[in-house]
Structures are given as structure tokens and as C-alpha cells.
Amino acid sequence: xxxxxxxxxxxxxxxxxxxxxxxxxxxxxxxxxxxxxxxxxxxxxxxxxxxxxxxxxxxxxxxxxxxxxxxxxxxxxxxxxxxxxxxxxxxxxxxxxxxxxxxxxxxxxxxxxxxxxxxxxxxxxxxxxxxxxxxxxxxxxxxxxxxxxxxxxxxxxxxxxxxxxxxxxxxxxxxxxxxxxxxxxxxxxxxxxxxxxxxxxxxxxxxxxxxxxxxxxxxxxxxxxxxxxxxxxxxxxxxxxxxxxxxxxxxxxxxxxxxxxxxxxxxxxxxxxxxxxxxxxxxxxxxxxxxxxxxxxxxxxxxxxxxxxxxxxxxxxxxxxxxxxxxxxxxxxxxx
Amino acid sequence: xxxxxxxxxxxxxxxxxxxxxxxxxxxxxxxxxxxxxxxxxxxxxxxxxxxxxxxxxxxxxxxxxxxxxxxxxxxxxxxxxxxxxxxxxxxxxxxxxxxxxxxxxxxxxxxxxxxxxxxxxxxxxxxxxxxxxxxxxxxxxxxxxxxxxxxxxxxxxxxxxxxxxxxxxxxxxxxxxxxxxxxxxxxxxxxxxxxxxxxxxxxxxxxxxxxxxxxxxxxxxxxxxxxxxxxxxxxxxxxxxxxxxxxxxxxxxxxxxxxxxxxxxxxxxxxxxxxxxxxxxxxxxxxxxxxxxxxxxxxxxxxxxxxxxxxxxxxxxxxxxxxxxxxxxxxxxxxxxxxxxxxxxxxxxxxxxxxxxxxxxxxxxxxxxxxxxxxxxxxxxxxxxxxxxxxxxxxxxxxxxxxxxxxxxxxxxxxxxxxxxxxxxxxxxxxxxxxxxxxxxxxxxxxxxxxxxxxxxxxxxxxxxxxxxxxxxxxxxxxxxxxxxxxxxxxxxxxxxxxxxxxxxxxxxxxxxxxxxxxxxxxxxxxxxxxxxxxxxxxxxxxxxxxxxxxxxxxxxxxxxxxxxxxxxxxxxxxxxxxxxxxxxxxxxxxxxxxxxxxxxxxxxxxxxxxxxxxxxxxxxxxxxxxxxxxxxxxxxxxx
Ligand SMILES: Cc1ncc(C[n+]2csc(CCOP(=O)(O)OP(=O)(O)O)c2C)c(N)n1
Ligand code: SF4
Numbered sequence: 001x002x003x004x005x006x007x008x009x010x011x012x013x014x015x016x017x018x019x020x021x022x023x024x025x026x027x028x029x030x031x032x033x034x035x036x037x038x039x040x041x042x043x044x045x046x047x048x049x050x051x052x053x054x055x056x057x058x059x060x061x062x063x064x065x066x067x068x069x070x071x072x073x074x075x076x077x078x079x080x081x082x083x084x085x086x087x088x089x090x091x092x093x094x095x096x097x098x099x100x101x102x103x104x105x106x107x108x109x110x111x112x113x114x115x116x117x118x119x120x121x122x123x124x125x126x127x128x129x130x131x132x133x134x135x136x137x138x139x140x141x142x143x144x145x146x147x148x149x150x151x152x153x154x155x156x157x158x159x160x161x162x163x164x165x166x167x168x169x170x171x172x173x174x175x176x177x178x179x180x181x182x183x184x185x186x187x188x189x190x191x192x193x194x195x196x197x198x199x200x201x202x203x204x205x206x207x208x209x210x211x212x213x214x215x216x217x218x219x220x221x222x223x224x225x226x227x228x229x230x231x232x233x234x235x236x237x238x239x240x241x242x243x244x245x246x247x248x249x250x251x252x253x254x255x256x257x258x259x260x261x262x263x264x265x266x267x268x269x270x271x272x273x274x275x276x277x278x279x280x281x282x283x284x285x286x287x288x289x290x291x292x293x294x295x296x297x298x299x300x301x302x303x304x305x306x307x308x309x310x311x312x313x314x315x316x317x318x319x320x321x322x323x324x325x326x327x328x329x330x331x332x333x334x335x336x
Numbered sequence: 337x338x339x340x341x342x343x344x345x346x347x348x349x350x351x352x353x354x355x356x357x358x359x360x361x362x363x364x365x366x367x368x369x370x371x372x373x374x375x376x377x378x379x380x381x382x383x384x385x386x387x388x389x390x391x392x393x394x395x396x397x398x399x400x401x402x403x404x405x406x407x408x409x410x411x412x413x414x415x416x417x418x419x420x421x422x423x424x425x426x427x428x429x430x431x432x433x434x435x436x437x438x439x440x441x442x443x444x445x446x447x448x449x450x451x452x453x454x455x456x457x458x459x460x461x462x463x464x465x466x467x468x469x470x471x472x473x474x475x476x477x478x479x480x481x482x483x484x485x486x487x488x489x490x491x492x493x494x495x496x497x498x499x500x501x502x503x504x505x506x507x508x509x510x511x512x513x514x515x516x517x518x519x520x521x522x523x524x525x526x527x528x529x530x531x532x533x534x535x536x537x538x539x540x541x542x543x544x545x546x547x548x549x550x551x552x553x554x555x556x557x558x559x560x561x562x563x564x565x566x567x568x569x570x571x572x573x574x575x576x577x578x579x580x581x582x583x584x585x586x587x588x589x590x591x592x593x594x595x596x597x598x599x600x601x602x603x604x605x606x607x608x609x610x611x612x613x614x615x616x617x618x619x620x621x622x623x624x625x626x627x628x629x630x631x632x633x634x635x636x637x638x639x640x641x642x643x644x645x646x647x648x649x650x651x652x653x654x655x656x657x658x659x660x661x662x663x664x665x666x667x668x669x670x671x672x673x674x675x676x677x678x679x680x681x682x683x684x685x686x687x688x689x690x691x692x693x694x695x696x697x698x699x700x701x702x703x704x705x706x707x708x709x710x711x712x713x714x715x716x717x718x719x720x721x722x723x724x725x726x727x728x729x730x731x732x733x734x735x736x737x738x739x740x741x742x743x744x745x746x747x748x749x750x751x752x753x754x755x756x757x758x759x760x761x762x763x764x765x766x767x768x769x770x771x772x773x774x775x776x777x778x779x780x781x782x783x784x785x786x787x788x789x790x791x792x793x794x795x796x797x798x799x800x801x802x803x804x805x806x807x808x809x810x811x812x813x814x815x816x817x818x819x820x821x822x823x824x825x826x827x828x829x830x831x832x833x834x835x836x837x838x839x840x841x842x843x844x845x846x847x848x849x850x851x852x853x854x855x856x857x858x859x860x861x862x863x864x865x866x867x868x869x870x871x872x873x874x875x876x877x878x879x880x881x882x883x884x885x886x887x888x889x890x891x892x893x894x895x896x897x898x899x900x901x902x903x904x905x906x907x908x909x910x911x912x913x914x915x916x917x918x919x920x921x922x923x924x925x926x927x928x929x930x931x932x933x934x935x936x937x938x939x940x941x942x943x944x945x946x947x948x949x950x951x952x953x954x955x956x957x958x959x960x961x962x963x964x965x966x967x968x969x970x971x972x973x974x975x976x
Contacts, residue, residue, distance in 0.1 A: 076636065
């Protein structure tokens with residue numbers, strides 16, 4: 001039997017997409033629809049689960065199974081679903097407020113359990129749906145509706161957090177960098193274990209241009225370094241800058257000034273996340289910000305495999321459950 | 337007759353008095369092993385064919401300060417030759433290991449009752465810990481009021497186990513087995529079950545096992561030989577129980593078994609998502625043993641994660657259950673609302689404890705009824721069922737799953753600490769003759785017509801279409817949905833319509849549950865209406881009042897939302913309706929508001945179950961106008 005060849009359009013639901021014109025969410029939706037047909041997974045085997053926020057309307061727009069859940073909790077629904085239905089491909093769609101504020105706890109636990117779901121975190125560094133309050137990723141001093149004198153919260157770095165939780169797949173991409181974004185979604189889908197893709201997403205209504213340094217093509221080359229496994233960290237419009245490790249910190253150097261071997265070679269497969277953590281901590285404007293796969297470690301047992309494996313093992317060692325036998329096991333007595 | 341204490345079922349040569357039932361409480365420091373002693377006595381009595389009912393009562397602290405009143409741990413059991421419904425009010429016998437245990441429990445011992453005290457535990461240091469000026473055993477009134485036996489249990493235990501060469505600390509720990517032996521002698525119990533238990537539990541530590549056996553036998557022999565004990569008691573097997581094979585069951589265990597059985601009857605695997613909390617945790621401990629039955633348990637990061645994972649599993653087509661206790665249920669509220677609007681079947685169990693907030697975690701109460709009824713944002717009605725006893729937990733779990741799947745909605749089960757930890761004989765059912773629970777997932781096809789995830793059947797239930805089914809792809813969510821399609825809709829008329837439909841769906845359950853049954857006449861003077869774990873006390877109190885010639889009937893609700901169809905008529909058929917509850921009047925409020933019938937509350941929140949006498953007093957205060965209420969519980973009229 002040959003499977004019907006699906007196209008991006010086959011993944012579009014009959015619902016009108018209602019994000020603000022110009023919102024970065026559109027581009028992520030488009031890339032998702034484009035990538036899914038290549039994965040060879042039938043639509044009915046795919047489930048999108050989201051929390052609450054602008055980005056979390058995403059499942060309504062996909063012609064797959066979907067659940068728009070409650071604020072911050074999408075990873076937990078996904079955990080229950082994937083544990084009981086390991087045959088399904090489960091995507092979690094979340095925002096920076098959704099995943100890191102109200103859902104911070106669940107975000108950590110999904111990653112440390114290594115449940116085999118793909119989390120796509122739309123980071124616009126603002127609360128969109130509730131109209132413009134600062135979020136856990138907003139910069140210090142940012143003026144928003146709820147911070148007229150500037151935010152005094154220290155921003156949270158989703159990638160550092162994910163690495164600290166021993167996430168096995170941690171990546172970052174950008175809404176406007178469509179090819180790269182598609183590639184990251186694909187890699188995430190292929191990873192066995194929790195995958196996190198942070199996507200810089202422009203909210204052109206409440207936080208327009210907050211990440212223009214990375215989003216705009218002209219600025220991107222200077223401010224972003226694209227990670228590739230086994231390749232040195234080189235960036236800049238003329239590929240003239242690099243990153244090297246000196247002692248226990250990273251620094252930017254002119255490629256011309258150093259030997260090629262001096263540059264840091266990216267290793268996404270290294271189980272010790274120390275250097276990956278250093279990469280995650282590179283922040284604009286002091287350093288170029290990394291995009292690509294920071295970490296991709298295979299072979300770590302997933303929660304869903306293990307919970308099912310324990311059931312299987314119990315059946316093999318104890319035999320399939322016999323309820324009547326359970327009822328009568330141990331001390332019983334007869335009443336005539 | 338000669339006695340041979342070395343047999344597993346030694347017989348006494350002393351006078352044996354046959355009685356219809358005994359209520360005994362064992363009380364000591366929380367490290368003294370009183371719960372173990374109580375459980376053993378219960379199992380042994382159940383195996384002897386008695387009807388049994390238990391009430392364990394322990395401090396909230398794992399290691400409460402030794403010797404203090406706060407650290408007292410008690411276990412009460414009633415065993416009887418007739419059918420009983422409570423662990424008893426007044427004690428026939430009380431065993432105390434130290435002064436704190438004595439002073440905190442003596443009030444419940446009846447006049448002329450037996451008081452056995454471990455006098456080795458009564459010294460200056462212990463008096464101080466118990467905040468006593470002097471030895472409470474020395475008070476004259478004690479000798480006059482009770483039959484007191486002062487037994488140096490610690491010393492006797494040390495002697496009994498001496499040959500096993502244990503350290504003194506370890507040797508002293510055997511004293512609960514000494515106490516057990518003495519209690520077994522006093523009530524003519526066989527040592528069999530406990531000897532087997534010791535073998536199972538300490539088999540790998542032969543010296544400890546041998547010492548415990550020695551202590552047990554020494555306790556028995558002490559009763560037999562000491563002059564002080566002139567007679568022992570015998571409670572015959574209960575003839576009133578329905579015939580069949582029985583075992584002793586605790587409420588939480590029965591709930592867990594009921595869930596596994598419901599999964600089996602519906603051909604489903606069971607997913608149980610939860611976060612530890614007293615007194616619900618034992619359900620998790622129990623279920624996690626049954627992986628070979630296809631049971632998956634998730635210990636989530638919190639109660640919110642637990643309920644949400646449960647919804648995720650339900651969406652995938654699994655039988656999904658979550659449980660908690662009051663504070664955890666509060667956290668689950670938003671998730672339960674989502675489960676309701678997604679119209680997915682699942683069970684939410686609340687093993688209630690004393691509230692509010694952390695309240696009295698190890699004590700019982702029924703004060704989450706209104707939380708479960710209304711504790712969600714928006715119009716979010718859910719069915720509520722409540723087991724009435726430990727054994728009933730088994731049946732109600734199956735019933736909850738049946739309703740959840742027929743109705744496509746979360747069903748709430750309201751247990752409580754008293755039921756959860758209490759135990760009683762459970763008649764083992766024949767699995768083969770239990771009705772199956774039929775579940776139809778719509779089949780996948782290439783549909784010409786678009787699939788309608790919110791189309792409704794005769795019960796107003798929507799189809800349970802599960803991921804993986806081709807052609808049925810659909811999206812659900814917490815935003816209001818258009819009837820039929822399930823698409824997001826802000827249409828005002830549609831919201832009204834969906835709200836009405838969801839409520840009607842729950843209300844219609846009333847047509848598929850049994851009518852409310854009544855113990856006694858269906859009209860007349862006084863009707864006692866109860867729910868949940870107070871069943872036993874209410875039933876026994878009503879029985880007693882009827883035996884005394886009063887015209888009193890009893891209706892016990894297992895279905896609380898919706899209520900059986902005949903409830904309104906029933907309430908109206910009595911002059912007085914009395915509603916005893918371990919809360920300040922929550923069911924009473926529901927009855928009054930829905931049926932416009934005045935109800936009298938008997939309300940108590942002391943972390944303790946009702947005593948039968950309290951209820952008898954409250955009922956008598958209503959049937960005979962001149963009699964006054966002596967009950968400890970406040971009798972409240974009108975909306976209190
Ligand atoms: C329990 C709860 N608290 C608060 C809200 C309100 N709320 C909805 S979305 C949101 C923040 C969303 O921000 P983000 O996750 O960054 O998503 P975006 O809208 O920017 O995509 C908040 C606070 C809610 N829906 N539920
Ligand atoms: S508010 Fe911002 S994030 Fe939300 S849809 Fe509009 S542009 Fe997008």
C-alpha cells in the first residue's frame with residue numbers, strides 16, 4: 001500500500017486564522033504545514049496540544065487532532081497522552097508566558113522526564129493575548145503596560161533552563177528565517193525524547209522589533225551565529241568573526257587573527273552540557289546569539305518508553321493480571 | 337480443658353463469656369506500632385467470621401514528639417456477631433501504652449469497661465511529657481469506674497525475648513506483640529493470622545521474627561495465667577452477613593480495585609495521574625502494584641499536572657483517573673472545568689480530610705461537597721457520587737466509570753479519610769457475572785460528511801473519537817464551541833444553548849440511576865438524610881431509634897448530583913428532615929435550595945466521625961419534643 005502524498009495544504013484546517021496581520025505566528029504555522037508532509041506521519045497520528053496565548057490558537061488551524069488546553073499546562077496533557085498513546089506524534093505549542101511563567105514547573109518536568117514530545121516555544125518576549133504586559137523573557141527595564149517604569153525582573157533564558165533540566169534536544173530558530181525554522185522543526189520531530197525549539201517570534205503589535213537584531217536579514221549576520229555540528233562558530237556578514245573558548249568563557253575574535261583550530265567547534269552530541277550552556281548564555285549585544293541545535297543527545301530513555309516497558313515487563317514476569325485471583329489472594333473466609 | 341499457648345489457636349481454661357460485640361481501642365505513642373496491632377486484630381476477627389469496622393486515628397506528624405498527647409496514635413475496632421455499620425462509639429476495652437494515650441482516650445471508655453495499661457510506660461518522665469501532675473492510674477475514680485489491669489508489658493516483653501539476644505531497644509519494640517497476645521487471649525482470638533504475618537514480614541530476620549512470636553505468646557500466656565484476669569470474652573461469627581467468600585478491605589484499597597475492575601469490564605487500560613496527599617496517597621501505592629493489569633501510574637509534579645495528564649490520557653482513549661484530597665482538588669479546579677467542556681470521560685476522586693487549607697490532614701470531614709459541586713469557574717456542573725463505606729468504594733468506582741463513559745464527562749467521587757482508612761468485610765464478587773461497560777469509539781472512515789465531534793446521542797453525550805482514527809480529525813479546547821462542529825463560537829445564543837445542554841446532560845443521569853431507597857417507612861415523622869462516610873453511624877442510630885419505638889426513617893444518598901428523581905417527594909413526605917453531616921450544613925443547603933424543604937442540621941467538624949449516641953440524641957430531640965439534646969454535635973435549625 002502506498003500512502004497518499006500529502007501537501008502543506010492538506011494540513012490546513014477549515015478554520016480562519018485570526019492572528020494580527022504581520023504576526024510572526026503565521027510564518028511558524030506555514031513552516032509546520034510545510035515540514036509535516038515530509039515526515040511521513042499520517043495526519044490522524046499527529047496531535048497538537050497548546051496552552052493559552054496567541055500562539056496557542058495554533059491547533060485550531062491544523063487539520064490533525066488537537067487540544068487547546070489551559071494556560072501553561074500543555075506539557076502535562078501531552079505527557080498523559082504520550083504515555084498512554086506512544087504511537088502518536090505529539091507537538092506542544094506554547095508561548096514564553098505560557099511555558100515559562102505559569103507553566104514553568106511543567107516545562108521543567110517534561111524535559112527532565114524526556115517524554116517524547118516536541119515543544120515549540122514561540123518567544124515574543126511579551127504577553128500578546130492579554131495585550132502587552134511584560135513576560136519572563138522581557139528585557140530588564142522594558143516599558144510595558146504593566147511596567148511603566150521599566151521591568152525589574154531578570155529575564156529567564158529558555159535554553160539555559162532547558163539545558164539545566166537535562167533536555168536532550170534544545171534548539172533555537174527565528175520566525176523570519178524560514179528555511180532554518182523548517183529545518184529545526186524537522187530535526188525536533190526526528191528526535192526521540194523531549195525536543196525544545198525556541199522560536200524568536202515577532203509580536204508586531206505589542207513588542208515590534210524586540211528581536212529585530214536577529215530577525216532582520218541585514219542585522220542577523222552580525223548578531224547571530226548559526227550552529228552546525230562539527231563546524232567552527234563563525235559569523236558576520238563576511239564570515240569574518242568567530243567564537244573561541246578561553247579558559248572558562250567564550251569570546252568573539254576576528255577569524256583573521258587566530259588559527260582556524262582556535263575557534264570553538266560545535267558539538268551538539270556532547271552529553272556534558274557545560275559548553276552548550278555557555279552558548280545558551282551568549283546574549284546580544286555583547287555576543288552573537290546562537291541559533292540551531294545546541295544539544296541533541298540520543299539514547300536517553302524516554303518516559304513513555306519506560307512507563308510502557310514497565311507494564312510489559314510486569315506482564316511478562318507476573319503474567320497478565322487475573323482479577324478473580326487477586327480478589328481471592330490472601331486471607332479470605334466463607335459465610336454460609 | 338488444658339491450654340497450650342504454643343498452638344496457633346490456643347484455648348483458654350478460664351471462664352469464657354459470650355457477648356454480641358466488642359469495641360476496643362489500642363492507643364500508644366505513634367512509634368508503638370498501634371496501627372499494626374489494630375490491623376492484625378481486625379483481620380483475625382474478620383477471619384473468625386465477625387463483622388468488623390475500624391477507625392484508625394493517627395497524628396499528622398510522622399514522628400510526633402514521643403510521649404506527648406499530640407503523638408498519640410490510636411486504632412479502634414468493633415467486631416460483632418451481628419451486622420455492624422460503625423467502629424462503635426463507647427469502648428468496652430482500652431489498651432494504653434503510656435499516660436498520654438490514657439488521658440486522651442479514657443473519655444471514650446464506658447463505665448465498667450476494661451482498661452489495660454502498660455505500667456512500664458507510666459513514670460515521672462512520661463507524666464511530664466503528657467503534661468500531667470501525677471500518675472493518672474492512681475486517681476481513685478479510675479479504680480471505681482473501670483476494671484483496670486496494670487501490666488508491666490515492657491519488662492515482661494524483655495524477659496520473654498531475652499533468649500533471642502536482641503539489643504534492649506529492639507527487644508522493647510516487640511512489646512506491641514505482647515499487647516497483641518494479651519488482647520487475643522482476652523477476646524479468644526486465634527494467633528494464626530498474626531503468626532503468618534510475622535513470618536511474611538520478618539522471615540528474613542529470623543531473630544526478630546522469633547522474638548515477636550515469643551512476645552505474642554507471652555502476652556497470651558500472661559492473660560491465661562495471671563490471677564487478675566478471671567474471664568475472657570467470645571464473639572461468635574456473624575450469621576447475618578450474606579453468604580459468600582469475604583475478605584477484609586480498606587476503603588482506598590477497595591477504590592483502587594474497583595478502578596482496575598472498571599477498566600477490565602470496559603476493555604480499557606487504566607491511567608492514574610496523581611500527586612501524593614493524605615489520605616489519598618494509598619490509592620496510588622495500591623494501583624502502582626498492578627502494572628501487569630495494564631495500569632499506568634504517573635506521580636506528577638503537582639495536582640494540576642495530574643489532572644491535566646489525566647485529561648490527555650482520556651483524549652487518547654484510555655480510562656483515566658485522578659485523585660487527591662481537598663487542597664489538591666482546589667488546584668485541579670481549572671483542569672476539571674476543561675474536562676467538563678471537552679466532554680471527556682474520566683474520574684476525579686476527592687478523599688476528603690479536615691479543612692480549610694491544610695486543615696486537619698489525618699482527620700476526617702465532609703466539607704468539600706460544595707467545593708465539588710461549585711468549585712469551578714463558569715457553569716460547570718459535574719456528577720458527584722459518594723461511597724458509603726469502605727467496601728462500597730469498589731462498587732462506586734465502577735459506577736462512576738459507567739456514568740463517565742455513558743455521559744462523556746468527568747465524574748467526581750467523594751470519599752473521606754474515615755472511609756479511606758477504615759475497613760470492613762467485603763464480599764468477593766464473581767467477575768464473570770458483573771455487567772460489562774460498553775464503549776464505542778467511532779470508527780474511522782473517509783467521511784463524505786464532515787465529522788461532528790459535538791454531535792449528541794440520546795443521553796446528550798458526544799462521540800469519543802480518538803487520535804489515530806483516520807477521517808475524524810478534530811480539535812477540542814476550552815473556548816466555547818459551536819454545537820455539533822465544536823468550532824470556537826462566541827455566539828451568545830450558542831453559549832446559552834451549550835450551557836443548557838451540558839447541564840441537561842448531567843440532570844438526565846437521574847433517569848438512569850436507581851430511585852432513592854429508604855430504611856423504614858417512606859413517609860411519616862422523621863427522615864434522616866445522610867451521604868458518604870456517615871452512613872454507618874446514621875443507619876445504626878436510626879435502627880436504635882426505631883427499636884425504641886420511634887417513627888424514624890433513613891435515606892442515604894450515594895448519588896449526590898444529580899439526586900435520584902424521587903428525592904423531592906420523599907423529603908416532602910416527612911414532618912421533619914434531619915441532615916447529619918461532618919460539615920456545617922452543605923448537603924442541607926443543597927436540599928433546601930433545590931427542594932424548598934426545611935431541614936435540620938446535625939453538624940460537627942471536630943476531625944472525628946459521628947458517635948451513634950450523638951445522632952440518637954439528635955433524633956430523639958426531634959421525635960419527642962420534651963427530650964433535650966445531649967449530643968456533642970450542635971443541632972442547627974434553619975440555614976446555619
Ligand atoms: C489561569 C490563567 N491565568 C491567566 C490567563 C490570562 N492569559 C492568557 S494568555 C496569557 C499570557 C500569554 O503570553 P504568551 O504565553 O507569551 O503568549 P502570546 O499571547 O504572547 O503568544 C495570560 C496571562 C489565563 N488564560 N489563565
Ligand atoms: S498580539 Fe502579537 S502575538 Fe498576538 S497575534 Fe497579534 S501580533 Fe501576534
